[in-house]
Amino acid sequence: xxxxxxxxxxxxxxxxxxxxxxxxxxxxxxxxxxxxxxxxxxxxxxxxxxxxxxxxxxxxxxxxxxxxxxxxxxxxxxxxxxxxxxxxxxxxxxxxxxxxxxxxxxxxxxxxxxxxxxxxxxxxxxxxxxxxxxxxxxxxxxxxxxxxxxxxxxxxxxxxxxxxxxxxxxxxxxxxxxxxxxxxxxxxxxxxxxxxxxxxxxxxxxxxxxxxxxxxxxxxxxxxxxxxxxxxxxxxxxxxxxxxxxxxxxxxxxxxxxxxxxxxxxxxxxxxxxxxxxxxxxxxxxxxxxxxxxxxxxxxxxxxxxxxxxxxxxxxxxxxxxxxxxxxxxxxxxxxxxxxxxxxxxxx
Amino acid sequence: xxxxxxxxxxxxxxxxxxxxxxxxxxxxxxxxxxxxxxxxxxxxxxxxxxxxxxxxxxxxxxxxxxxxxxxxxxxxxxxxxxxxxxxxxxxxxxxxxxxxxxxxxxxxxxxxxxxxxxxxxxxxxxxxxxxxxxxxxxxxxxxxxxxxxxxxxxxxxxxxxxxxxxxxxxxxxxxxxxxxxxxxxxxxxxxxxxxxxxxxxxxxxxxxxxxxxxxxxxxxxxxxxxxxxxxxxxxxxxxxxxxxxxxxxxxxxxxxxx
Numbered sequence: 001x002x003x004x005x006x007x008x009x010x011x012x013x014x015x016x017x018x019x020x021x022x023x024x025x026x027x028x029x030x031x032x033x034x035x036x037x038x039x040x041x042x043x044x045x046x047x048x049x050x051x052x053x054x055x056x057x058x059x060x061x062x063x064x065x066x067x068x069x070x071x072x073x074x075x076x077x078x079x080x081x082x083x084x085x086x087x088x089x090x091x092x093x094x095x096x097x098x099x100x101x102x103x104x105x106x107x108x109x110x111x112x113x114x115x116x117x118x119x120x121x122x123x124x125x126x127x128x129x130x131x132x133x134x135x136x137x138x139x140x141x142x143x144x145x146x147x148x149x150x151x152x153x154x155x156x157x158x159x160x161x162x163x164x165x166x167x168x169x170x171x172x173x174x175x176x177x178x179x180x181x182x183x184x185x186x187x188x189x190x191x192x193x194x195x196x197x198x199x200x201x202x203x204x205x206x207x208x209x210x211x212x213x214x215x216x217x218x219x220x221x222x223x224x225x226x227x228x229x230x231x232x233x234x235x236x237x238x239x240x241x242x243x244x245x246x247x248x249x250x251x252x253x254x255x256x257x258x259x260x261x262x263x264x265x266x267x268x269x270x271x272x273x274x275x276x277x278x279x280x281x282x283x284x285x286x287x288x289x290x291x292x293x294x295x296x297x298x299x300x301x302x303x304x305x306x307x308x309x310x311x312x313x314x315x316x317x318x319x320x321x322x323x324x325x326x327x328x329x330x331x332x333x334x335x336x337x338x339x340x341x342x343x344x345x346x347x348x
Numbered sequence: 349x350x351x352x353x354x355x356x357x358x359x360x361x362x363x364x365x366x367x368x369x370x371x372x373x374x375x376x377x378x379x380x381x382x383x384x385x386x387x388x389x390x391x392x393x394x395x396x397x398x399x400x401x402x403x404x405x406x407x408x409x410x411x412x413x414x415x416x417x418x419x420x421x422x423x424x425x426x427x428x429x430x431x432x433x434x435x436x437x438x439x440x441x442x443x444x445x446x447x448x449x450x451x452x453x454x455x456x457x458x459x460x461x462x463x464x465x466x467x468x469x470x471x472x473x474x475x476x477x478x479x480x481x482x483x484x485x486x487x488x489x490x491x492x493x494x495x496x497x498x499x500x501x502x503x504x505x506x507x508x509x510x511x512x513x514x515x516x517x518x519x520x521x522x523x524x525x526x527x528x529x530x531x532x533x534x535x536x537x538x539x540x541x542x543x544x545x546x547x548x549x550x551x552x553x554x555x556x557x558x559x560x561x562x563x564x565x566x567x568x569x570x571x572x573x574x575x576x577x578x579x580x581x582x583x584x585x586x587x588x589x590x591x592x593x594x595x596x597x598x599x600x601x602x603x604x605x606x
Contacts, residue, residue, distance in 0.1 A: 099436050226455035233447050235439065237432035243397035244503070245423025245451035290437050293458075 011294045014287050018301040022079070025308040029075040030067055032312055034320055037063050046072065074205040077213070077269065078311045079304040081202070082276060084217040084266045086303025088259045089277030090284070090295050091224055094231045095255045096160040102278035103263045106167035106256070107144040110174035112267040115140025116197050117178050121185045133197075134209065134268040141264030144170050149256070158252035199324030200273030202311050209269050216265040221300055223258050227251065228292035235290065274326045275333040276303055276310075286340055349410045349425065349506035349535055350375045351396070356405035358391050365391045366559045368405070373507075373537050373552075378529060380546035380567075381539045383556035384580055389511070389539035390431060392556070396509045396537065397428035409507065423451035427505035429513055433492050435485065441495050442480040445470055448502030470498035473528060475521075489516035497525065510538040514545055543580075547571055547595040555579055568595045581605050 030042045041059050045067045048054040056064075088103040096105065103109070115136035123131065151166035152158045182194055196203075224231070230251050233241040238248045266273075280303045281295065288294045307325075310332060314325045351373040358366040366388040373379040381389045394400040395407055398419060407414040414422050427448065445467045446459060453463075471477040474494040479487070484495060493516050500508060508529075514522045522542075526549040529536055540546040546553050547567040555563040555570060557579045563570045568586075576584045576597065583600035590596075 094437075097436070229447070229450045229453060232439070232443065233450055235435050235437045236444070236447070237430070237435070239394065239397070239399045239428070239430035239432050240447075242399040242419075243423065243426075243428030243430060243509075244447060245398075245418075245420035247419045285438060289443070290439050291443050 011288045011298070014298060015301065018298065018305060022301060022305050022308070025305050025312075026075045026079065029078070029308050029312045030071040032316055033066070033071065035062065035066055037067060042067055069206075073207045073210060074202050074311070075308055077202055077205045077210055078307040080210065080214045080217050081266045081270045081273065082280075082303035082305070082307025083300035084213065084220070084262050084303070085273065085277040085307070086280035086284075086299035086301075087217070087221055087224060087296055088262050088266075089279075089303075090281035090292070090299045091231065091255055091259050092277070093281055094234050094292070095252060095259065096164050097235065097237070098160070098164070099282070100278070101164075102274075103259065103266075104171070104272060104274070104277070106163060106260060106263075107148050107170035107174065108141045108260050108263040109144075109267050109272040110171040110178065111140040111142070111144025111147075112137040112264060113140065113198055113272060114174045114178045114181070115143075116268075116271070117181050117194050120190055120194050120197065121181055137268035138264050140174070141260070141267060144174055145260040145264065147173075148260075152256070158249060158256060163252075163256065196324050197271045199326035200271035200329075201314075201322070201324050202270055203322055205269075213265045213269055216262055217300070220258050220262045221296060224255075225293065225296055227255070228296065231255075231292040232290075270325075272326070273307070273329060275329040275337075276307060279333050279337050280306060282337065283340060286343070350377075351507055351535060351537065352406075352408040352411070353392070353396075354406045354408055356392065356395055356402045356407060358388070358395060358400055359403040360391065360400075364403070364559065366395075366556075369556070369559075369561050371552075371554050371561060371564055373535055375535055376533045377551040378536045378538065378549055380550035380553040381537065381556060382541075382543060382546050382553055387556040388559040389556055391559075393428070393509050393511050393537065393539055394430075396507075397426055397430065398422060399430070420451040423503065425505060426507045426509060427500035427503035429493075429496050429500050429508075429510040431511050433489070433496060433516075437485075439484045440481050441471070441476065441484050441487070442467060444484045444495055445480075445498045445502050448499040448504075451503065466502045466504065467498075470501040471495075473501055474498045475524065490518060490521055493517060494521065494525070506535060508532070508534050508536040508538075510536065512541060513538055514540065514542060543571060543576070543597050544595075547597060548589075548592065571595065571597060577605060 027039050027042060031037050031039050041063065044054050045059055045064055048056060049068050085103055092101045092103055092105060093099050116133050119131055119133050119136040147170045148166045152162045182191060185191055230246045233244045233246055241248050281299050284295055284298045284302050288298050310328045311325055314323045314328045317323055353369055353371050356366060356369045357364060369392055383389050395402045401415060409425055449459065449463045468477060471480060474497050476494050476498060484492065497513060513525060517525060526545060530549055550567055552565060553567050553570050554561055562579060563575055571586060573584055573586055576582060583603060583605055585598045587596050587598055
C-alpha cells in the first residue's frame, strides 16, 4: 500500500513553506521603498486599519498612507495577478498539451494591449472619452477571445492545434494593429506609457482595482480544481481522456473560457507580465509533481510569491524610478528557468 | 457484460472508414479484431470508448446503447487501452494508473484507501508494482504499455477495449499479458496484429478488411490459409501447435504473394 501512497506530505511541506514565504514577501514589499517602514509598524498599521485597534500615535501619517494607500494594495494585487498567471499557465499547458505554452499563447493579451493602447493614445476624446484603461484592455481581450473562439470552434473539438494556431494568428493581427496605433502616437510620453503598460506594471494600484481580479482568480481556481482529474487525463491525450469518461470537446471549451476570462482580468489591471505563467508551473512540477490537484494551488502560491518579490525589485532597484515588471521577470526568470531545466535533465 | 456492435459505420473527414460492422462479444469472452493496416480496427474500437461517434448503427452494452449514457457512466463500464502511449509531461507511474479512477470520482473527491489499493493491485497484476513512483516518461515502450493496461484495470471495467495490447512487448511479456487477459474473464475486445496471439487467446476473431467484416468465428474456423492469403496477402499454412495443440499459423516470410 505504501508504494502508491500519495506524496501528500511533500505537497504539504511545500504548501507550508510557500505560505510562510508569501507572508514574508508581502511584509517586505510593504516595508521596503523610498520610505523604509519596519515590519512591526507595517503590521500594527494594517491591524489598526482593519480592526480599529491600536494607538495611532505609534506611526506617522505618511507611514500610514504609504502602507495602506500605496504599498499594501499593490502587494495584494501582485498576489492576485501572480496567482492567476500561475494557474492559467498550468491549465493552458494542459489545454494545448504543450509544456511550453503560456497564458498569452491564445491571443488574449494582444487584444488587451490593443484596447489599452487605444485609450492611451486616443483616450479622453471622441468615442473613448471617459473609458478607463482596465475597461478598454478587458474589452480588447474579449475581442481577441471571441475571434479565437470562432476559429477554434470550426472543425469541432477545439483541438490543440487549432487553438494554438488561432491564438497565434489573432495575436499577430492585433499586435500589428497595436503597433500601427503606437506609430501614429506622436507624443514621446505616450509612447513610454505604452511601453510601460505592455511590459506590465503594478504601479498606481488602488484598492478599487483589487476585488474583481481577486474574485475572478478565486472562482477560476475553484472551477479548475473541480476539473483536476480531467486535466490530468488530458495530458495523456484526447483518446485517453475520452476513454476515462470525459467529454473532451466540452472540457476544452470550458477551460478555454475560464483561462481567457482570467487572463483578461489580470492583463487589464497589470499589463502583459511575461514569463510568470510559463515558468511557475514548471517550478511547481519540479517541487511537487504534475498532478493538477497539487499543481493548481501550488502554482497559485508560487506565482503569488514570485510576483510580489519581483515587484519589490521593480520598485526599488533603480529607486526612485520604476522598472516595468516584465523586464524583471525576464531578467530573473530566464536564468532561474534554465537552471531548473538543467537540474531536471540531470535527474533523468 | 456482453457487447453488441450493431451495424456500426464510422466516417472520418467525410470518408466511410468502417461500414456496417456487426458482431457480438459474449459475457466474459475475448474477441479479437484482426485485419491489415488501415482496415479500420482502431477506428471501430474508438466508437466503444467514445472517442468517435458512429455515423450509423449502435454499440450496445448488455442491450443498452452506450452512446445514450453519460460519458462517465459508460467509462465505468468500458475501459480502453488506446494507441496514445506517450506524454510530454512528467507524471509518475502511480499517477497514470490512478487516472483509471477518474470516472468513479466526483469533482473534488480525493483518492481514498480503496482507490490506492486498486491502483496497487493493478500494478501488481501487470508486474509493475516496484515502479510506482518512477516517472512514466522514463519507462520503455513495453513498460509504459503495461502501466496503461494497469490503468484500464484500475478503472474496474466490465468491458476491456484494447488497441494492439501486445505491441512493443517482448515475447515473455506478450505471453504474460495474454495469460492475464485470459485469467481476467472480463469481456474483452482487442485489436491484434499477431494472428498467432489472436488464435491462442481469443474465443472468437473478427476479420476486418477495408472497413468490413469478412469473417467471424472461432480462430480455427476463420484463420485459414485461403483467408490469410486473401485478406493479408501472404502465404501461410495452419498446423497444430506442437506444444499447446492449438492453432499455429506458419507464415512464409520468404516468398511474397504475386
